[in-house]
Amino acid sequence: MGRLDGKVAIITGAARGMGETTARLFAKEGAQVVIGDVLDKEGQAVADSIGEQAHYLHLDVTSEADWQKAVALASSLGSYNVLVNNAAILYYAAITEATPDDYLKVIRVNQLGPYIGIRESFAAMKAAGGGSIINISSIDGLQSKNGLSAYSSTKWALRGLTKSAALEYGPHNIRVNTVHPGGVFTAMHAAGDKTEPNDDDNAFYVNHPLPRVGLPIEIANMSLYLASDDSSYSTGSEFIVDGGWNAGMRLDLLPTS
Ligand code: NAD
Numbered sequence: 001m002g003r004l005d006g007k008v009a010i011i012t013g014a015a016r017g018m019g020e021t022t023a024r025l026f027a028k029e030g031a032q033v034v035i036g037d038v039l040d041k042e043g044q045a046v047a048d049s050i051g052e053q054a055h056y057l058h059l060d061v062t063s064e065a066d067w068q069k070a071v072a073l074a075s076s077l078g079s080y081n082v083l084v085n086n087a088a089i090l091y092y093a094a095i096t097e098a099t100p101d102d103y104l105k106v107i108r109v110n111q112l113g114p115y116i117g118i119r120e121s122f123a124a125m126k127a128a129g130g131g132s133i134i135n136i137s138s139i140d141g142l143q144s145k146n147g148l149s150a151y152s153s154t155k156w157a158l159r160g161l162t163k164s165a166a167l168e169y170g171p172h173n174i175r176v177n178t179v180h181p182g183g184v185f186t187a188m189h190a191a192g193d194k195t196e197p198n199d200d201d202n203a204f205y206v207n208h209p210l211p212r213v214g215l216p217i218e219i220a221n222m223s224l225y226l227a228s229d230d231s232s233y234s235t236g237s238e239f240i241v242d243g244g245w246n247a248g249m250r251l252d253l254l255p256t257s
Helices: 019-027 042-049 064-076 098-129 147-172 199-203 216-225
Strands: 008-012 034-036 054-057 080-085 130-134 174-181 236-241
Touching: 008 019, 008 064, 008 098, 019 034, 019 080, 019 216, 034 042, 034 064, 042 054, 054 064, 064 080, 064 098, 080 098, 080 216, 098 130, 098 147, 098 174, 130 147, 130 216, 130 236, 147 174, 174 216, 216 236
Parallel strands: 008 034, 008 080, 034 054, 080 130, 130 174, 174 236
Antiparallel strands: none
């Protein structure tokens, strides 16, 4: 018996990276998964390799029409009750170098996209008797970095959106939470063609509580928990999966065990 038997999930940005890993895990646990992305070839290949439990569709998260098609597809597969807002773009620029258009481009994908998804999913999830919405934020939605104003703004915004949606949707048994990954070994993290991190990939994390980069499955496991009924009393909350990054840095000049 799978932990997601009988559930139908939409996962955005699932043509690769954490979204792909999440789609594979959810299908293994019994869910029907709708894989949405703008990378059509890669997304279709992921769906084909998962098999009959997976369905690819072109879903640009900034498009209301695309969201309506995705929700219709998910609803046609059974009770649509899980949404993972995972798609995002990373953008580095100093505040004084980026333009308002650059900033808005990031806001549209990372912030407006999840908002439209939540909005378009409400009626179907309510009709299904409830559901779980998982918004993939970041360590940068808890702190930030120089050069990351646009991305970080969107990841903080997801926390506010999540809390507001949790308040509005809770009476309909729809839970809404954020997940905050630390550094995770994907294309966004410059993984390139490598499937396993090496010492160079882990070097940045040497003074973190867990001194290594995270793996996509370690984030997918948290999304699995939130998608499943095991998390039935959690909503409006932040779930951190960052190897302890947010706890602080180990300082070499101070005593340690
Ligand atoms: P990734 O770049 O490998 O995957 C992101 C996916 O989103 C891609 O398939 C891309 O095509 C898709 N996408 C981009 N724009 C889209 C759009 N408009 N509509 C639909 N899909 C779109 O990234 P990842 O590392 O797997 O990141 C997944 C999530 O985790 C993101 O929300 C990211 O911000 C977050 N995150 C990543 C890290 C990390 O270190 N990798 C850390 C913290 C948070």
